Amino acid sequence: xxxxxxxxxxxxxxxxxxxxxxxxxxxxxxxxxxxxxxxxxxxxxxxxxxxxxxxxxxxxxxxxxxxxxxxxxxxxxxxxxxxxxxxxxxxxxxxxxxxxxxxxxxxxxxxxxxxxxxxxxxxxxxxxxxxxxxxxxxxxxxxxxxxxxxxxxxxxxxxxxxxxxxxxxxxxxxxxxxxxxxxxxxxxxxxxxxxxxxxxxxxxxxxx
Amino acid sequence: xxxxxxxxxxxxxxxxxxxxxxxxxxxxxxxxxxxxxxxxxxxxxxxxxxxxxxxxxxxxxxxxxxxxxxxxxxxxxxxxxxxxxxxxxxxxxxxxxxxxxxxxxxxxxxxxxxxxxxxxxxxxxxxxxxxxxxxxxxxxxxxxxxxxxxxxxxxxxxxxxxxxxxxxxxxxxxxxxxxxxxxxxxxxxxxxxxxxxxxxxxxxxxxx
DNA sequence: CCAGAATGGATAGTCAAACTCTCCGTTATG
DNA sequence: CATAACGGAGAGTTTGACTATCCATTCTGG
Numbered sequence: 001x002x003x004x005x006x007x008x009x010x011x012x013x014x015x016x017x018x019x020x021x022x023x024x025x026x027x028x029x030x031x032x033x034x035x036x037x038x039x040x041x042x043x044x045x046x047x048x049x050x051x052x053x054x055x056x057x058x059x060x061x062x063x064x065x066x067x068x069x070x071x072x073x074x075x076x077x078x079x080x081x082x083x084x085x086x087x088x089x090x091x092x093x094x095x096x097x098x099x100x101x102x103x104x105x106x107x108x109x110x111x112x113x114x115x116x117x118x119x120x121x122x123x124x125x126x127x128x129x130x131x132x133x134x135x136x137x138x139x140x141x142x143x144x145x146x147x148x149x150x151x152x153x154x155x156x157x158x159x160x161x162x163x164x165x166x167x168x169x170x171x172x173x174x175x176x177x178x179x180x181x182x183x184x185x186x187x188x189x190x191x192x193x194x195x196x197x198x199x200x201x202x203x204x205x206x207x208x
Numbered sequence: 209x210x211x212x213x214x215x216x217x218x219x220x221x222x223x224x225x226x227x228x229x230x231x232x233x234x235x236x237x238x239x240x241x242x243x244x245x246x247x248x249x250x251x252x253x254x255x256x257x258x259x260x261x262x263x264x265x266x267x268x269x270x271x272x273x274x275x276x277x278x279x280x281x282x283x284x285x286x287x288x289x290x291x292x293x294x295x296x297x298x299x300x301x302x303x304x305x306x307x308x309x310x311x312x313x314x315x316x317x318x319x320x321x322x323x324x325x326x327x328x329x330x331x332x333x334x335x336x337x338x339x340x341x342x343x344x345x346x347x348x349x350x351x352x353x354x355x356x357x358x359x360x361x362x363x364x365x366x367x368x369x370x371x372x373x374x375x376x377x378x379x380x381x382x383x384x385x386x387x388x389x390x391x392x393x394x395x396x397x398x399x400x401x402x403x404x405x406x407x408x409x410x411x412x413x414x415x416x
Numbered sequence: 417c418c419a420g421a422a423t424g425g426a427t428a429g430t431c432a433a434a435c436t437c438t439c440c441g442t443t444a445t446g
Numbered sequence: 447c448a449t450a451a452c453g454g455a456g457a458g459t460t461t462g463a464c465t466a467t468c469c470a471t472t473c474t475g476g
Contacts, residue, residue: 035453
């Protein structure tokens, strides 16, 4: 197919497709002459993935580029997912050193008591957790951190489900892509379900 | 206190504080003369809250404005939290009509089988869920939706914890603010815990 | 009391991200 | 073979979130 059809099929405007080609997010089409190219369904899928990562995952295009090269590379699923989570988490917001230290300590307790592996503070999920917990403290909301262990236990249950959903696929490539999609969409889906559930519970507990 | 101290105390640059004042995100200080003002600890707290909403919650300033006027208003906690969730969820990404219809149907099944109240498709969390599920389908990932019921059950457990954390506060104002903070930080904290847990589980199941 | 720093307020400028527009020479097509 | 579409490159646009510069006061330390 050529540009117009690729655009129609994917729902991405022609000008934007050209822009993605320039940025290297979309691989160039196969040349049929010095200045004509043909695109395949792989290009359509790639565009859909880019849309999912930006629209649903909220990733900046620069991160999308990093993620796409990661899944195109031939690293292990584990390493590749590390890159994905790094980009998905984004840069952690800055917080005061004192609060950060307290939060780091609190998280160390948690991982120790749950038998989880310790992580360096540069680890993306870790850095974001530290920032979020530190912010909670700075805002004077300790309740959330007091219950951290209970949240962690439920997070573990969710993670087990996540891995079940992704595991059982045949090839490493499929596991990587499924993992990517499950991570990007999974966060948003769970957040949505949680909000819905909060309304149910708060209706019962706090009253309409 | 005056500008310089307010800035130092909150960690927000003077120019930015002025900008927030102009935008109406921060209420003006108390006048001490026609062109001088004095600020209070309430201003410091407000600035910290704005920082949390933008940095941690990732909200655009326009949404922060809406949220702040909502919590300053005198609506019930339930209505106020509705506004908060609306802004937090943001505009749902657009998806094809066919996929959206399928996702809406799937969600109707879910809410029915869990005995949850049905929601209009304009409902923020609902619209985002529809978009996320529709995207999963468009990307050819059905596994996630097949297990939706299990995720919903866990989301319910998390929501119960959320409400426990917030309930038990004395005044409606405190409940509203705690709810806001719990929602904003809670999503990010749970996502972080989930990522950490995913690594533990995938290490065991998929191997290093 | 007064010189120099700080303040409040207004206007304009900056910067990055993510497109979108306009050309242009070449290629396909009815 | 006229004309519509294409690929490629560069400049322009829009939005969001600041940041910088002025200026006419107002405060403050010596």
